[in-house]
Amino acid sequence: MFGIGGFSGGSKNGEHYDIEVNEGSVNMKRFSAVANERHSNGYRMAHVFMQEGNTIVVWEKVG
Numbered sequence: 001m002f003g004i005g006g007f008s009g010g011s012k013n014g015e016h017y018d019i020e021v022n023e024g025s026v027n028m029k030r031f032s033a034v035a036n037e038r039h040s041n042g043y044r045m046a047h048v049f050m051q052e053g054n055t056i057v058v059w060e061k062v063g
Contacts, residue, residue: 012041014061022055 035045038059046060 014041014043016061017046018043018059018061020057020059022057024053026055 038045042061043059044062045057047056047058049056
């Protein structure tokens with residue numbers, strides 16, 4: 001998503017929940033672009049939290 005590999009892209013036909021982990025600092029420009037792309041594909045940012053210096057984002061499909 002924002003600096004890691006294996007990111008699914010949150011496609012319109014994707015899973016109901018999609019969880020991503022970012023190691024280290026977050027590139028806010030990339031994060032904003034991904035958040036807007038996810039929104040247009042019917043996802044919302046359900047949770048964002050930190051664990052051991054990593055950012056974890058849970059996306060939930062709402063549409």
